[in-house]
Amino acid sequence: MSETIEKKASYNPKEVEDKYYKICEARGYFEIEGNKEIQEAGTDGKIKTFSIMMPPPNVTGSLHIGHALTFTLQDIITRYKRMDGYKTLWQPGTDHAGIATQNIVEKQLLAEGTTKEEIGREKFLERAWLQKKTSGNNIVHQMRKLGVTPAWQRERFTMDEGLKEAVKEAFVSLYNEGQITQDTYMVNWCTHDGALSDIEVEHEEVNGKFYTMIYKFADGSGELEVATTRPETYFGDTAIMVHPDDARYKDIVGKEVLLPLTDRKIKVITDEHVDMEFGTGVVKVTPAHDQNDYAVGQRHNLEFIKVFDEKGILNDYCGEFAGLERLEARPVIVKKLEEEGYIVKIEEHLHQVGHCYRCKNIVEPFISTQWFLSAEMAQNSIQKAKDTTKERAEKGSSLFHPPHWINSYTAWMDELRPWCISRQLWWGHRIPVFTCEDCNHTWADKADEPEACPKCSSKKLTQDPDVLDTWFSSALWAMSPLGWGNNGKMAETYNDTDMEEFYPNSLLITGFDIMFFWVARMMMMGEHFQGKLPFEDIYMHALVRDEHGAKMSKSKGNVIDPLDMVEEHSADIIRFTLAYLAVQGRDIKLGAKNLEQFRNFTNKLYNATNYLQLNVDTFKDLNEIKVVTPLGRYMESRLAEAVEKVRDSLDTYNFSDAAKALYNFVWNEFCDWGIEYSKADRESIPELGAIFKETLKMVSPFMPFISDHLYHKLSGTTLEEGESLMVLPFPKEIKADEEAEKMFAIIEESITALRRAKVVIDMGNSKIDKAYIKLDPTAKIDTQMAKPFIEKLAKVLEIEFVDAKVADSITDVSDNLEVYLPTGEIDMTPIITKLTRQKEKLEKEIQKLNGMLNNERFVANAPEAVIAENKQALEDANNKMTKVSAELEGFGV
């Protein structure tokens, strides 16, 4: 690199982003009245409203790339709607994240050499709140680095005073309706975290072992081979079962076998559940420790024997093994069985094992008493989601975007089972159910500490020790921050009109991974309490992967930290990159290359601004001027198309299309043509500046900082003393100018033809003295107007319009014109080659078009417009063919 090339100044986001963000937040732009000046009424005469709830991140979490994607998309839509005159609510908040937070605090205690049991519930909760406070706002501050604009003044926490009320409101109401009931049932049990709902269990394939062991008949008449993956549970066996049709075992049904190493006898029964083909066809039945056996046990009235406790410690049923932990016990028990000759064989066995989604512990099916929310209460929301889809389908829209998610949603909902909502934790919403110690009356109460038993007035009351599943409070998130159920608490964070204005929410944007955890639950709660589904649209975005398509994970070391990216590039660049890559229905592969492309884009924006200001200091807004120059008219017309494209794309949540439309307009239209043309027509520059400022308004939702900065730069104002771009109206209703478009199409064609021709004579893009253009009779333009543009961009000192081919020249043939470059004695071979290839292409095209147009059935069936289009294409091709052939003849080919 030569040292003479100076490093030019470029845009420095670090000087802009934090400063601008602080100013905008302080001015209240993010709040629902932040754009009051430009709010406008909809068709019904009321102010248009738009609402979107932020999926509350875990209060103890930190920002990862998935957050960056979801928040960026939410922010783009929010900013767009805000600029488009909607009264806009983007509701922020954080989630108390029961298990996750509790685990963090427990670890801290462990490090301090104590436990939660030792310090007690009250102290523990103090610690948890402390943890919430210290690490709690971390993520919220990290989010600001992305430039997102939720209504921070309304920030909520799923365990704040108001939302606590909402949870109680929902619980008590559902309890009184009989939708919430307590039941003793087999649940998924984590020996560390307690009860889990079905979807909190992650099934993973593991290499296990398949043990075939011997059960001897009690009467000494032989033995049975029984296969199992979990030998340690055999102490809880209460039957042996075979298939009723299994001829092999007809004779043993009803006989008794002895459990190995014990003298307990169990019976051989028959049940359809057995798969005769699998294993030995003989199955041990452990009703207290297996989901299927539980059902078998109920069918056959078997005894339910638990062999370990909540912590997984084996009990007295296990004889000498009592006191061992269930997983540690297995090899010990197997060893003993082997020694005693009870093990026939041990095989490798690949099978699915459930793990706790939080601590990865192996989950046990375990019988316990828990609270459940009935599946019936979800029925209306299921039906409505289907109906809504039907209604919308007629309008060409759908509830889910992309629409195929409705399949997953309904498939899951149709098989919905009661939701286990109680958790054996301390951190969370305490279950508001009380029992009177005197009369045993049990009831749900909204009061934290009810005065007395409503039945016998006793004051000896106890509250259920458990808390609710974190997702229970999240399930209310579409309405609880709007004041629903808040019982007057925290009323400063919402308005009385909020429910009416913002429910149903306009849109939900979230990842598909929490569709069942969260979306489905909000659907049931929203419909149940409001009679309306909580969302008008649901946009499910994909996963962000690394550049090779692998999932990002700490262990793989391929994690991209969004804050690092902000540091290295800028919030604007990350936002634009993510938006550009956010195509519906496909995962995002993110690599350094992507970011570079859009870093270059910001540079382009910056330099376009520089260019404009080399010529004119400051520019007016587009609506303040009348665009009169031909170039101005043309660029405004191109802008009109870009505006329409960006709007359409955002309206249908096609973020990628919107970003592409912006990118293409700025780079390929405005810079490559507009700015270059303006070098031949300085008069148009004030108009181009106004058009560029309008473009920056469209850029603003995607790249809020650089757009604001450049807008003020071009206006000769500052953000400090002026209004931010983010609360100015989003461009709309710009008119296309067909006449200008047509003229510039010919000018552009001339320039391209000349550039091509120059390459053929090895002139590259160096300057030449003279060139000629012969326009077809159909190509009518103002040649005086066109001339300087063509000369400048084609780099020809002088062009001349002619009516006939110029002698001693080479030609470039295009649709509406031919250009001629005068030649000395140059080698004509490359030109002939080029023309020959062009001719071959044309022949093929003409043949194809002729084939179509001579096909009677095509002419009879195709719409007129399509026929006309093809006829025109044929005519054009034939024209061009004539010209190319004439050229070739000229060369004697």
Add this chain to the structure above:
RNA sequence: GCUCGCUUAACUCAGCUGGUAGAGUGCCACUAUGACAUGGUGGAAGUCACAGGUUCAAGUCCUGUAGCGAGCACCA
């Protein structure tokens, strides 16, 4: 096993309701001309996974196959 998605240029991906295949990157050639070399100009590059079907016309609609991915269920 069931459901869904993906398969288009060397790579990463667009392509709506069927009407002559697009972008970015990369590649080749030219290029320090007054916004930008993070730039400009021109160019090469595709049996649209495969096999059938519907249609005047299929990357696009239908059926099936294969490969990859995701979710759900089952596996004693």
